[in-house]
Amino acid sequence: MPPDLNADDYCLATHEAWQFAARQMRTEEMVLFVNTKDSEESYPYFRNERHLKYRVPPFIHPQAPSTVSAAFGNFMYSKLVRTLSSPMLIVRQRSVAWAVELLSVGENRARCVAAGFVPILAGMLREKDYFIRENLALCFKHLAEAGQAVCGLLCEMDVVKGLVNMVASQNKTLRKNAFEALEALAQMSHLVRFELVKEGTVLKFLLMVINDETDQWIRQTGLEVLSKCISGGNYNVQALEELLAVNSVPTAIRFIQSPWRNLQESACRFLCLLCMHNTGKTQAVECRAVEKLIHLLNDIEPRVQALACAALCCITIDIQGKKDFVMIKGIPIILKLLDLTDEQLCLFDIALLLNVAEYPVARKELFQDGLVALREIIKTSTSPLMKKRAKQGLQQLHFDHLPHQFPYDKMDKIYLRGTPKPTRSLQDSYPPTQSPSPPSKSPSYSTKPSTSSSPVSILKRPTSPGKRQ
Template identity: 25%
Template sequence: NQRSLQNFISKTFQKRKMAHTRISMYLPPNINPAQADIAYGCWALPKLNKELQSEDLQTRQKALMALCDLMHDPEYVYEAVDIGCLESLTALLKDSDTLVRIKTTEVLCIMANHNVGRTSFLEHDIILALSFLLNDPYSACRENLHQVYKQLAQLPEGARGIINSGLIPSLVWKLPREEEDIQELILDTLAPCLQEDATEALASRAVPFLKQKLLSDNANIRSKAARVLTAISIPLEGKNQVKQHDVIPILVHLLKDQEPEVQANAAGALMNAAVTTEGKYTALDADAIEPLLMLLHSPVTKVRLNATKALTMLAEAPEGRKRLQTQVGTFRVLELDNNVTVRRAAQIAIKVIEWKP
């Protein structure tokens, strides 16, 4: 028995001597030291909301980092609104720390991607709260807030909320002064807002600013500026200002742009501007008919549609109708277009062109 015990001890010692470090097949846990620990289950958001109100800067920062991850889930967005996170985030928009302001606007930006977030913003007056950061010295903060405005403007009530908050003059004034990425966001916000009401934009000299953007080297800015001009020229005052500021010749030039979206939006703006008699003759003097006829052969439906409607406006003038009478065959082809809206527009164009007093 004693000999067996000695053999056992000897073998055990040999095994320990031969032991080596084993590397696990599994990755280590992903621990972010800059992010707050998320509590389990239903305690997650209440704990983070409490930390958002902490007097300790690092605690607030970590809580915001964690919220950025959670807010991608619409269920968490709903719960966050329900427990009062929006009130905490609104207070943090005025925080003296740059990172806190940036991450707060980022959280709101993520929430704005969900319908529940957008509707909650309208109920909690987030539009006005964000407006205090329009002049924030950090572009990341401003870009996030303009992303929120862009998302809100997609809803009719959101566009009206921006208008009713008196922000249109500020957005117009910011347009030529911001970085290009932010300019695009502002234009995306203005277009649906001005479809609701263009009064404040017209009073803020928006048309000259938009005219300048039509000449941009950035195709996205040219396209979005033309889209905003389409909206701002819906009321009569907008049509008159487009004519007065010599925007129509630039729109005619953009009909030859390489980008289909620029062509489509330029044709749309030209269509609205040509509703008035002065607009019609200004477009005719700028030789708008030929480039518009070229766009009727575009593979892009929106381009064909807007070009057809713009030519219909020009055909209402005797000179325009006379020049288009030889092009009726082109419109006959469009009557067979795959898109029903284009077919209908072509039928109206033919009626106007063939009309005789």
């Protein structure tokens, strides 16, 4: 008998209708002839007539209304190519939202790129509608995972400049999506990082936007974008000089004191990269960054502790940074963190110990307990790198002085107080030579000096009289 189409369960009624149609045709397969001229001419997978077979399953599970089958999805990409360029605003809005859903899946992302989504989305940067611009930034965020070739194509189409312009918007959601897209693109491709650095003004503008921002998540994402530009190869010096010229170190120190853990982590990473430059170390010492960072070493989050320790490793290369660390009583904290429970934190802590132990006062405080902790790491650790660093720490603690540097008291007198460095000549490097005593009277020698003999050089030892002939 035919199915009851007025039943409450529509999925079950549809299943019964399929079963009834299959029994009427006396087969379990229904063949559908698809003609590409009537459906999608431009889609590459359906250029010829094909037969699609649908087999009726023995039991069908109810699906969500938003579920789209694979057969229907094959027609999606070429349809979106047309609808994204529609003259109607509502059609473009829905098409961009649909494109975000497709690009979030890796398989669909590859098909979207093959269908020609990239130039169409790049051309939509001129849109004024906020809904379209918000979803457009998310599209570029997902396109960052498509590979280096797609990122290079986005740079050629000025997509990076368009995202930087979105950052200056008054719309909070648009700023957030634009920063996330820049972070994803900068992480994936060196071409994007070079695009942000080459003009010499983009990083300053981004830092200014971050300083004026009130949302913590946007601040964190913006700091991550700047950190990735600094850590890039071949142009990191230019990025460092650009950021250090606009007081980026005080900005990072201010964000370190934030109660948000994610923002603290990003600020510590940003400060660590800034202090790779000598100017960054000097600015960090002047802004008392050691005092702000040493409190994070007692944090409950190991990732915050590790990044704070890494920032201190860069700052304590400076002599005054070592002294500030000792004055704030940071030596006991170093000894407490020499634990194998977190290998990354322990490695950063040993590196900090190596830097601070160059200061003789700190070396004396670290000597007794530090030797015990480092020897325990050498015995119990299974990491060759950890053992190597621990052995370097033992060697550093046994040093009495540094042969390639002056003693620290003399360095303070010479470099900190402005006393001119003493100059030495070549003759000062050798002790004054005494004139040889006159030889004793004997029949074989004359008491008168010879007029033909040349004067003895101060750099040449004279021959003894017993060997003269």
